[in-house]
Amino acid sequence: MALRSVALQAQNRTSSFFILTQRLVHRVQTQSVRAFSSAILSPPSKAVVYELHGSPDAVTRVIELPPVEVKENDVCVKMLAAPINPSDINRIEGVYPVRPQVPAVGGYEGVGEVHSVGSAVKDLSPGDWVIPSPPSFGTWQSYIVKDQNVWHKINKDLPMEYAATVTVNPLTALRMLDDYISLNSGDAIVQNGATSIVGQCIIQIARYRGIHNVNIIRDRAGSDEVKERLKSLGADEVFTESKLEVKNVKSLLGNTPEPALGFNCVGGNAASLVLKFLRQGGTMVTYGGMSKKPVTVSTSSFIFKDLSLRGFWLQKWMTTDKAKESRIMIDYLLGLVREEKLKYEMELVPFDSFHVALDKALGKLGSHPKQVIKF
Amino acid sequence: MALRSVALQAQNRTSSFFILTQRLVHRVQTQSVRAFSSAILSPPSKAVVYELHGSPDAVTRVIELPPVEVKENDVCVKMLAAPINPSDINRIEGVYPVRPQVPAVGGYEGVGEVHSVGSAVKDLSPGDWVIPSPPSFGTWQSYIVKDQNVWHKINKDLPMEYAATVTVNPLTALRMLDDYISLNSGDAIVQNGATSIVGQCIIQIARYRGIHNVNIIRDRAGSDEVKERLKSLGADEVFTESKLEVKNVKSLLGNTPEPALGFNCVGGNAASLVLKFLRQGGTMVTYGGMSKKPVTVSTSSFIFKDLSLRGFWLQKWMTTDKAKESRIMIDYLLGLVREEKLKYEMELVPFDSFHVALDKALGKLGSHPKQVIKF
Known part of the structure; x- marks a missing residue:
């Protein structure tokens, strides 16, 4: 070669x-x-x-x-x-x-x-x-x-x-769950684009670790089947975007705690919905932009809600010190596949x-x- | 009382x-x-x-x-x-x-x-x-x-x-310069709303510490006088927003290094201009929204440019551990006033x-x- x-x-x-x-x-x-x-x-x-x-x-x-x-x-x-x-x-x-x-x-x-x-x-x-x-x-x-x-x-x-x-995809999910804030069992995350492979991996790894997960999917024909499929993977909550056109999305959370960490691979309104679900001081990580729309954030989200917005890029991450351990991470992920805890x-x-x-x-x-x- | x-x-x-x-x-x-x-x-x-x-x-x-x-x-x-x-x-x-x-x-x-x-x-x-x-x-x-x-x-x-x-204002400027990334003499920051008191304090504290500062002001009658006034305080570069309607704003920087840290108190286009000036991996801190417009960020700014977006709120900061030292910070700032390094x-x-x-x-x-x- x-x-x-x-x-x-x-x-x-x-x-x-x-x-x-x-x-x-x-x-x-x-x-x-x-x-x-x-x-x-x-x-x-x-x-x-x-x-x-x-x-x-x-x-x-x-x-x-x-x-x-x-x-x-x-x-x-x-x-x-x-x-x-x-x-x-x-x-x-x-x-x-x-x-x-x-x-x-x-x-x-x-x-x-x-x-x-x-x-x-x-x-x-x-x-x-x-x-x-x-x-x-x-x-x-x-x-x-x-x-x-x-x-x-x-x-x-x-x-x-x-x-x-x-x-690529499972490792992205794992790094995003681990590298931004410290999540413990009982905490919650929220994500859009939940049907993507990264999204499905996030659901499954979160479930494996006892982390609640709130998922946003786009409105589509057959969204009920999609919801059921994601729930069978371990999703706690699945909402279509249109179901979130309410004043206070958090009122829909029931017993799920307010998410501390959010993932955005869509942009536009779907990103705003992730921000709305986040708790005070929460972090949203952007790793894709499927809608080709930017992320729009109110001033008060930064000042009064103290949100942090970050990005993740696997290829850049591969050049960091942490990436030296990526083979251990890959073995961990393949172990989850073997145990049928991770599938897509x-x-x-x-x-x-x-x-x-x-x-x-x-x-x-x-x-x-x-x-x-x-x- | x-x-x-x-x-x-x-x-x-x-x-x-x-x-x-x-x-x-x-x-x-x-x-x-x-x-x-x-x-x-x-x-x-x-x-x-x-x-x-x-x-x-x-x-x-x-x-x-x-x-x-x-x-x-x-x-x-x-x-x-x-x-x-x-x-x-x-x-x-x-x-x-x-x-x-x-x-x-x-x-x-x-x-x-x-x-x-x-x-x-x-x-x-x-x-x-x-x-x-x-x-x-x-x-x-x-x-x-x-x-x-x-x-x-x-x-x-x-x-x-x-x-x-x-x-309120000088302490906000000081905390924002100190609390997000580690700045050394020779580094650079960029800000919009540079004529605000916080903006003027940022210019002066940055200058005092050998930190280059790039400033964005709105287009207005008498902007040349405003530029001169900010330069007399220690501003390295001052641009009106309309002067930044170019493909690559960084080409305007001359010998000033690409800013690692940005401050936004305006929102809208003025916030986008701060983001454009930031270097790879840079951080923008929002502390105001004078235009009443939100902050809009492209997906690639997060993923490929690795920007972080944060917020600052003094009243919240006052409840943190660091605030215990705020009297020392106030004495430091009043010392700068006494030396005529800080004025507004x-x-x-x-x-x-x-x-x-x-x-x-x-x-x-x-x-x-x-x-x-x-x-």
Whole structure:
């Protein structure tokens, strides 16, 4: 992967994939013959590549990348599964604050099985399941070669789609519950966008820890079924936005205490509703803006209600000191999956149908569960 | 004051001031004769009283309250000066979150001279200057009797109007500079409403500490003169809002570093401009909303720019542990006044003209400096 990605990045952005591929093949073949004829090579890798930023369905292509060398500290991983997350789409669009240098391979998290290891690798063996941790660019391809330190070995006793998706959404939920205020059993949180995977994870982790959770969903056909589904996951209260058009939303709380912490992934009115539920001195963490509307806050919410408003960005968090412990957190989350305390809906899609999965992830084909590519 | 305020509060809200006053006089006279014929009594006190919440010019009256007993731990203070702050007006209007019980005497801070002391008072003597610290309701009257612990003795070597006003605006500026992030010499702050007294104090304290300050003022006739006045106080940069209608406000900063901390007392567009100036990970503290417009924040400001939004309320702060040190802070601020490092414009108005001062404070007579009643 190292050699391949360097070569990819060195290419002029306007070069065609044909030329790109030809040069890479030539380079690897030449090097193989000259310098390390006994070197281990990866198999060729089928990859979702984009050469320009733009609409993902227009700029991504599936191409075959040539074999690369597996150096002594490298591990060659045969990818098993990788999701299409909204942030993956934003990265391809070029609207993400960290703009990957093109040409680039899509994807940011996933799970794979060790295919071969370099001569100095002791802790990983063919057949092990691994995830890139911290996550990094380029998981949408069939084989990845990276230094052994990149890979975190996990147990193989759970569905691959959970291993493939644990690093982004469940970890976001866990960090947001832990990193802003100290919550104890019996406290309460409130969130909008409760049907998102992060939202579902928040409900389940909160329930697991004895934290009450108040959930806001948008008005939609079938909202009663959605409510029941969220309640079956552990939601204490579920309100559609229109049910909250009352003077004092807290009067709807019953025995649930006033939430100390709120999560906003919607913006606009749905964010204002989270603020209304928060108790004096509460904190709202924004991690998404699905409505594309800003957050609007009254002056008195800051001065007299003493609310704090913050944001969470996983990719930034991954650069912090705390992230050193992210593998422990991932094991904790996968443990919850194993105990069936943490579940969410996904759809595994064969790699050959990548562009159908992409269209579903882009919302072009109606509402679908999280799309996870199966290699 | 204790007896007087208890009696005031015990009155039925509909009772007239005549009855109120008559009863108090009767009570004090009776008690004086019966129980403590040798007790020290305060002089009668002329006070700005309101019986109902409402527009201050309609509900306030100046009446004379009868003498009260100065008990052994009490100090009777002849008030020298007390300002009319916006929060005083809000309290009378009844729109403040803490609604004083009526009937009540107006005012929250001020300075006075000790008139007489109870037999157990050792640390204060007639002639000393004192301020109520923490501040408390009822400073708009000529004599106040309260426990010795309420009074903080200050030096008499500075203009009474500064002593009268140090506890609200300058202390707000100091706390906001100190309590949210750690600022070092060479760092920068940004604020809107820079012509307010808090704004002017922020400029001067920041300058005193080597902290760059970026200031936003509204467009108005004579804005060039306002700019020059703020620069003479120590402002590094002063922009009118219209000058900031550019794509990248930070390009206007020159050598001033990107501000880590921002202050908002306006809301609306002026708050958005503060947010635009803030550096990655910066904090904005809201302490007022002069435009009566809310604060609007993009999702990406929270997630990708990692901004934190907070609020400051002095009255709440006064209930915190830190407030125990507020007398030290007040001495520090009065020291800055003495060194002429801290100044702001005020207008001393004789108590007899209270309702003219009130009209000026209410903005009914155009723009005027802070009104300070001189007793």
